Each structure stands twice: as C-alpha cells, then as structure tokens.
Amino acid sequence: MSEAGGRGCGSPVPQRAPWSLVAATAAICLVSATSVWTVGAEPMSREEKQKLGNQVLEMFDHAYGNYMEHAYPADELMPLTCRGRVRGQEPSRGDVDDALGKFSLTLIDSLDTLVVLNKTKEFEDAVRKVLRDVNLDNDVVVSVFETNIRVLGGLLGGHSLAIMLKEKGEYMQWYNDELLQMAKQLGYKLLPAFNTTSGLPYPRINLKFGIRKPEARTGTETDTCTACAGTLILEFAALSRFTGATIFEEYARKALDFLWEKRQRSSNLVGVTINIHTGDWVRKDSGVGAGIDSYYEYLLKAYVLLGDDSFLERFNTHYDAIMRYISQPPLLLDVHIHKPMLNARTWMDALLAFFPGLQVLKGDIRPAIETHEMLYQVIKKHNFLPEAFTTDFRVHWAQHPLRPEFAESTYFLYKATGDPYYLEVGKTLIENLNKYARVPCGFAAMKDVRTGSHEDRMDSFFLAEMFKYLYLLFADKEDIIFDIEDYIFTTEAHLLPLWLSTTNQSISKKNTTSEYTELDDSNFDWTCPNTQILFPNDPLYAQSIREPLKNVVDKSCPRGIIRVREESFRSGAKPPLRARDFMATNPEHLEILKKMGVSLIHLKDGRVQLVQHAIQAASSIDAEDGLRFMQEMIELSSQQQKEQQLPPRAVQIVSHPFFGRVVLTAGPAQFGLDLSKHKETRGFVASSKPYNGCSELTNPEAVMGKIALIQRGQCMFAEKARNIQNAGAIGGIVIDDNEGSSSDTAPLFQMAGDGKDTDDIKIPMLFLFSKEGSIILDAIREYEEVEVLLSDKAKDRAILKDPEMENEEQPSSENDSQNQSAEQISSSSQEVDLVDQESSEENSLNSHPESLSPADMDNAASISPSEQTSNPTENHETANLNGECTDLDNQLQEQSETEEDSNPNVSWGKKVQPIDSILADWNEDIEAFEMMEKDEL
Numbered sequence: 001m002s003e004a005g006g007r008g009c010g011s012p013v014p015q016r017a018p019w020s021l022v023a024a025t026a027a028i029c030l031v032s033a034t035s036v037w038t039v040g041a042e043p044m045s046r047e048e049k050q051k052l053g054n055q056v057l058e059m060f061d062h063a064y065g066n067y068m069e070h071a072y073p074a075d076e077l078m079p080l081t082c083r084g085r086v087r088g089q090e091p092s093r094g095d096v097d098d099a100l101g102k103f104s105l106t107l108i109d110s111l112d113t114l115v116v117l118n119k120t121k122e123f124e125d126a127v128r129k130v131l132r133d134v135n136l137d138n139d140v141v142v143s144v145f146e147t148n149i150r151v152l153g154g155l156l157g158g159h160s161l162a163i164m165l166k167e168k169g170e171y172m173q174w175y176n177d178e179l180l181q182m183a184k185q186l187g188y189k190l191l192p193a194f195n196t197t198s199g200l201p202y203p204r205i206n207l208k209f210g211i212r213k214p215e216a217r218t219g220t221e222t223d224t225c226t227a228c229a230g231t232l233i234l235e236f237a238a239l240s241r242f243t244g245a246t247i248f249e250e251y252a253r254k255a256l257d258f259l260w261e262k263r264q265r266s267s268n269l270v271g272v273t274i275n276i277h278t279g280d281w282v283r284k285d286s287g288v289g290a291g292i293d294s295y296y297e298y299l300l301k302a303y304v305l306l307g308d309d310s311f312l313e314r315f316n317t318h319y320d321a322i323m324r325y326i327s328q329p330p331l332l333l334d335v336h337i338h339k340p341m342l343n344a345r346t347w348m349d350a351l352l353a354f355f356p357g358l359q360v361l362k363g364d365i366r367p368a369i370e371t372h373e374m375l376y377q378v379i380k381k382h383n384f385l386p387e388a389f390t391t392d393f394r395v396h397w398a399q400h401p402l403r404p405e406f407a408e409s410t411y412f413l414y415k416a417t418g419d420p421y422y423l424e425v426g427k428t429l430i431e432n433l434n435k436y437a438r439v440p441c442g443f444a445a446m447k448d449v450r451t452g453s454h455e456d457r458m459d460s461f462f463l464a465e466m467f468k469y470l471y472l473l474f475a476d477k478e479d480i481i482f483d484i485e486d487y488i489f490t491t492e493a494h495l496l497p498l499w500l501s502t503t504n505q506s507i508s509k510k511n512t513t514s515e516y517t518e519l520d521d522s523n524f525d526w527t528c529p530n531t532q533i534l535f536p537n538d539p540l541y542a543q544s545i546r547e548p549l550k551n552v553v554d555k556s557c558p559r560g561i562i563r564v565r566e567e568s569f570r571s572g573a574k575p576p577l578r579a580r581d582f583m584a585t586n587p588e589h590l591e592i593l594k595k596m597g598v599s600l601i602h603l604k605d606g607r608v609q610l611v612q613h614a615i616q617a618a619s620s621i622d623a624e625d626g627l628r629f630m631q632e633m634i635e636l637s638s639q640q641q642k643e644q645q646l647p648p649r650a651v652q653i654v655s656h657p658f659f660g661r662v663v664l665t666a667g668p669a670q671f672g673l674d675l676s677k678h679k680e681t682r683g684f685v686a687s688s689k690p691y692n693g694c695s696e697l698t699n700p701e702a703v704m705g706k707i708a709l710i711q712r713g714q715c716m717f718a719e720k721a722r723n724i725q726n727a728g729a730i731g732g733i734v735i736d737d738n739e740g741s742s743s744d745t746a747p748l749f750q751m752a753g754d755g756k757d758t759d760d761i762k763i764p765m766l767f768l769f770s771k772e773g774s775i776i777l778d779a780i781r782e783y784e785e786v787e788v789l790l791s792d793k794a795k796d797r798a799i800l801k802d803p804e805m806e807n808e809e810q811p812s813s814e815n816d817s818q819n820q821s822a823e824q825i826s827s828s829s830q831e832v833d834l835v836d837q838e839s840s841e842e843n844s845l846n847s848h849p850e851s852l853s854p855a856d857m858d859n860a861a862s863i864s865p866s867e868q869t870s871n872p873t874e875n876h877e878t879a880n881l882n883g884e885c886t887d888l889d890n891q892l893q894e895q896s897e898t899e900e901d902s903n904p905n906v907s908w909g910k911k912v913q914p915i916d917s918i919l920a921d922w923n924e925d926i927e928a929f930e931m932m933e934k935d936e937l
C-alpha cells in the first residue's frame, strides 16, 4: 500500500472533510464487493480466467510483434498493408494525424502495458529502444492533448514502472531516470502552448519550433476543446512532482481554474469548445463524450492523485449537473449549457463509454451498471461500439477504431461488483476482436461495423489501453508483478504512482481558486456507502439493475429527441407531437403545429415547407416544443437522406493466407445484383483484358466463372459490367485508377448506371479505391489464386473456411473460436434478421400514405437564415473523438459518380437539400441546434 493510502482502483488520501470521502469510500467498495459475490451469474473458474488472460497475452504479442517487426520506428502500424504509418508519406487523414509526431508513438504508448502484462524483459528492451531511437525534436505539428496523454503519459508510466522494477532488484538495474529526462524535455516543449492570456493551451504545437514563429506553422487557432485544455493535470503534476520543476503543475492548474471559472453558472456545465483567448464558449453543447470526457475524468483523478479537495468539489458540482441534465439512464445525451433541459443531439458517441468506469471511481454504481448494459447491448448487435449511435440504437457513424473505453468500464465494474457477468462481457470483447478485427499483420480498425470492413489503422491506444484493461480483468493479484492498487490510470491508461500525492507538494493549491457552494449530499444518495451495504446483502443487485435493460436495444422503437419536459407529465399534459408521428392530413396535428408557431406552406410546385416563428407560438413551452419538432424533422430528413444512399459493401479475401481476415470497404453500384438482397458472391479473381474492360474481353476463358478485376476509366461503369458479364464473369470489381486513393480518406463512392436501362446487368459490381485494390493485386502477385467474397457485410470466418484449408495455420485464439462454429452461425444469422427487421420498420413508416415524410420535405425551398444549418452533412467544422477539431465532410458525405461527367441522365448523388427552416427570434437555441450535427467525431 502506498503512502498516499491507495486503495481500490486508486483512492485519495483519506484525511479530508467528511463529505470529501465519497471517492475514498468508493475505493473501499471496490475491494469489499469483489470478495462477496456468491450468487447471480455463474462464477468463472480460475482456469478459464487464466485461459482468457493468456489469450489476451497472445493477442498483444500479435499486435505489438507486428508493430515492432513491420512498422517500428514509425508511429503506428498499418495492419492491412503491413507497414508503418509515417506522417507525410500517407494521404493526410486530417486532425487524426496530429497524434503522430515521428516519435515512435506506439512503442512509447505500450511501455507500461508490457510491465502490466508481465513482459519485463520486453519492457527493458523497449525502454532501451526509446532512449536510443526516439527524437522529440521533429519539425512536426502535433496535438498538445494527444502528445500529453500518449507520449508524456507513456514516458511517465514507463518511468513509474521502471523505478518500481529497479527497486525490486532484478530488472532495470541500469536505469537512471532517463525516461523522466525525456518526459521533462517534452514537457518544456509543450509549455509554449500555454502562452495565452487565459492560460488555456493552444491545441497544437510544433515540436521543434513551438508556436507562432513562422517556421512553426501553427499558433493561429482560436479554439480548443474542453478536454484538450482540461486533460493535463495528471501528467503535468506527475512531471512536476517527479522532477521538482513546479512550472508544469502550475500551468495545468491554471488551465483548469480558467475552465472552472467559465462554467455556465446556472447549469454548472461546460461546452465542447472554448475560445482560448476570450474564454467564450464556441460550442455550447455539453455531454460526457467527445470533447469533454477526460476533463471530468481528470478533475476526479486529480483529487485522487493529488489529494486536493478543490478538484473533488469541482467534480461533484459538475457531476451533479451531469446527473441532473445529461444522464437519462441508460442514456447520456448532450444538452445545451444555457438550456440544459433541451437535448442538443439525438445520438451518442462511443467515447462516453468511459463514463461508467468513472462513475465507479466516484462510487455511483447504479447508473454505471445501466449505461454499461445499454452499451453492451449495442455491442452485441454490431460486434463493436459504432463511433456514434442514435437514441434508438441505430448506427449514426459506423466506424470503430478499436477504442478501449468500454473495456475500461467493464474492468472497473467488475472490480466494483465482483459480478462474473463482467468477465463474460470481457470474453465477448476478446472473441469479437479475434473474429472481426484480427488480420494477419495485427488488428485493424473497423471501417464500418455493419459490413465488417477494415481500415488500415491500428491506433496506439489499442496497445496502451485495451490490452491492459482486458488483461487486468482476468488477472488475479498474483498474476501481476506489482500492486496495481498503488497506481492511478491516466486517461490513456498510463500508470502514475499514488505516492506522488505526498511528494513535492509545494505547488498544491498555490494557484487553485476556490469558490464553492456546499453540495446537497442527497444528490449522492446512491453513491458508494449505500452500495457497500447493498452488495453484501444482495449479490444479485447488479443483475437486478441490468435485467430491465436486457432488450433495450432490440426492442427499442425509433424515436427522436427523448427528453420530454417533466412538467408536461406532471401536469398531465399530452407529450408533445413527435416529428415521426406527424401527418399533414391530421387536423389535430395541424392544430398542434399552429400552437407551436409552426406554419405549413404549400409551395406552387406541390412541395410543402415548414417554418417556425417562435413568437407566434401560444406559449414559451409551445415554442420550445416547436423548436424541438423542427429539430426532429431536420434530423429525420438527414437520416432519410442517408438511407436513400446505398451503404458500403465488403470485399473479403477468403483464400490462404487471409481466410476472411481482410475485409475491404467497397463502393456499391446502382445497377447489377443487389448484394443486400441476394446471397453473397464468392469466386476467384482474374484481371480482364483489356484491363479497363471497355471493349469485348480478349481473355474470356480467364474470367469465365470468376470475379473480374477492371480498372476505372475510359468508359461507363455499366459498359464494363456488360463486357465482363458477356465474358462469363460472375461479378466485377472496379479498381480506381487514381493512384493513392483510399477509403480511409475518400468518401464512399457509388457507381451509377449509364442513364439507360441497366436491368440486363445481373452480376454484382463493386468499386475499390486504389489502395484497397492494390491489396488484392498484391495478393495475386504473391499467391496467384485469390478468392474473394462480395457481400453487404463481412461473413463469419468460421463459415467461410474452405474445408481444404482445414489444416492451415490459424492463430490460437482463432482455433478456439472456430470450435464454436455452430454457435457462431446461429448468432450471425440472427444478426441478418435484425438488419432486415430494421429496414422494414423504416419502409413501412415512410410509405404511410398519409404521412408527410421527411423526404417530401427535403425538397422544400430554402428560406432559412442559415443554409448551413439545414444540411447537416455539409461544411462541418467539428472536433473529432479524440477531442480534436476536424472536418467531417469526408466522413459523412457520400458520392455517387459515373465515369463521364457529361452524361445528363446520370444521378450524381447530388445532395438533396433537406428541410429548410426559419428559426428566428431565438438565437441562442438556433446556435444549439446548429451544433447538433456538427459534432466532434
């Protein structure tokens, strides 16, 4: 046990005012609960836990080994092309690349994971490599936030465990604080970012030239995200306390003080982005996910690590607001900081999955169990948590970059409850990673959880966090060579020792302002002390909380904004009219519209337009309902637009040595066999001659019965399709002729017909960008015979397996999963049903003869004061899920193209303008709704 009294998963120094003991008691809960579980989910045997732990080790070796072999010293591994990602050498992915500083990011981020996973020898080697190879002085602009949590945190975590090992006397005997010296060097490099009047850091810095010098190419930004400015204290304070250089902790505290000062005083919430010079909130929406997440996390953890009450007081004030406005169990929904009863969006992002873990640390177990269970239901439906999903659990953004937040919360909930259910959850996560994300050269992010297609990306946080939490979930105390309870996890899961709380404390409180109102403790009735009693008395407690949520995802009905004013219910008033229920021919509905200040305008060309004037509403409550109704309509219309466009398809390489492990994102065609309605097409590939497929094929014997590869260009897609079909091909893959194009950076591409009847084309046609196409072409060069599966969704590898390949080498984890083929087959077919069910629900809704569907409204003429608001897929200035700012165009926008621009009959996937609206008279709310879809992902 540490000097700081570390207990549970990092507890604070228990020597404070009584009410500040909330977190301390939470930690006590964690310990007592784990030892009392007797009934409920079947306990997991020690052997099974060990087996799963070993599986995690094998998976880590696969990820780390491939990074070291094929990517190092690059920052990250590109697992599909099996090479390193070097910034500047790959097409830019926008702000995501700001994490890459040419400093061997993945190696540094993995350091303390090696020790947790008992790979001490490898740790020693890795530290030597960092000291020998890593340069922190590159002329590259990096994100201050990412560099802090991943690199500074990685070096400090490495240092913390290096000195622990050295003290134990066997490993690292040569170590002389070298990692700490590097951390200090990096700390000084980040300090110029804080040169603002507010003390909030600039979002980016040039590692070599700092900020604002001409060579720096950065320093003109005015905004940063709250998490970006508020997620420094753990690393900076640790750096100060390790080194005695107080400046780091001072700067981080000053930034936190400023954010606290700027909180919205009536709601006690903070917005997503803030102007670093004026302190004005730039984005006034507020949640617990992207852009804000780790600000809250660091307030509570700063209290735990530094023992400073002011941080707990701030956290509790915010937490009270979160539970009052944002938490709508099991959902967590963004609201507007000035009008916190108004939801700012109708979807949630995947980053909020860390929140149940934080609630455990706080001691508030019930909502943690509820939200976690809801997230687990979403995962069971899609195998992974999509980057964003709606309140009725449809996919809003289908990517999944192997984020660890859900595993993190699972670990903390297991620690808190001791309920073996959470071990089963962890087992599912392991199985899904092996089944769907594992590729021969590491683990690949999911490009689309619906199709199972991959992205050539394995982020460093996958090694820093995912394996740590999964391993710890199944580990017993004796499986780890040190006491994990003596450390606190940073947001990147780096370990900082709790004894820092009593070291070099001189900076403490020097700059931290204090201005609080005592909290009403009844807000925390259900916090740890209660739980402590509940668990021993009722071991089924967690299960009883989960039970009502078991079908929350599958049985959920489509819904838009879910918050309905409490006072409406209290007064017995009818809930407000929902956009989805609205029928233009229903007189009662028209009456309600009028009350809400919404008028229906019938345009000359037969289209209908809705306009709202808040001042014409019968009351301010009706005006608010009207605004919400308009917001729902906009959301519905944009949703429907998305649905009108064809979803991506998958090309899965099924032959040796891929065995279905590589899944490429493919663009659909608006003609030929529809893969979503028919069975997939499987066949060997063959290049057509001529390669552009623009005339009768000269090698029909080669493509007969195969899937023909054709190059894009020189004639219409439909013409290519006809030529290969005439030659006997069973399908076609068009490969982009623009070298370097990739689905990682380009929007989805749809192949349109030629403006004529294309019913004669019966074979399926898919489009691959050049990078994905090269993966197939390279495979042909290497293995000659390459078999692929064209489908709407990657198929389970166990089903795909060619009997002839039965004896081929498989990773051990896969062998395990293959033994369960029967189970897998049934679960995958169930999933298909769910998808069908989902789409048929939507069709029936839209085909209602009387309803004014959002599609009708899409065509309304624009009279909106703000055109950008009306089309949520255009011109998005956003912050991404790591809390950075990015442009969403590439991700949300979908293209549809033919080969020739000149064809007048072709549908170009032009954007249909969604409903335009006038939202005058209520400027503040207009801003809130403008923000709704412009969110950081």
Ligand code: DMJ
Pocket: 149, 294, 351, 403, 404, 405, 461, 491, 492, 493, 881, 882
């Ligand atoms: C990690 O880099 C950190 O956890 C950060 O706080 C946000 N999330 C990513 C991984 O998803």
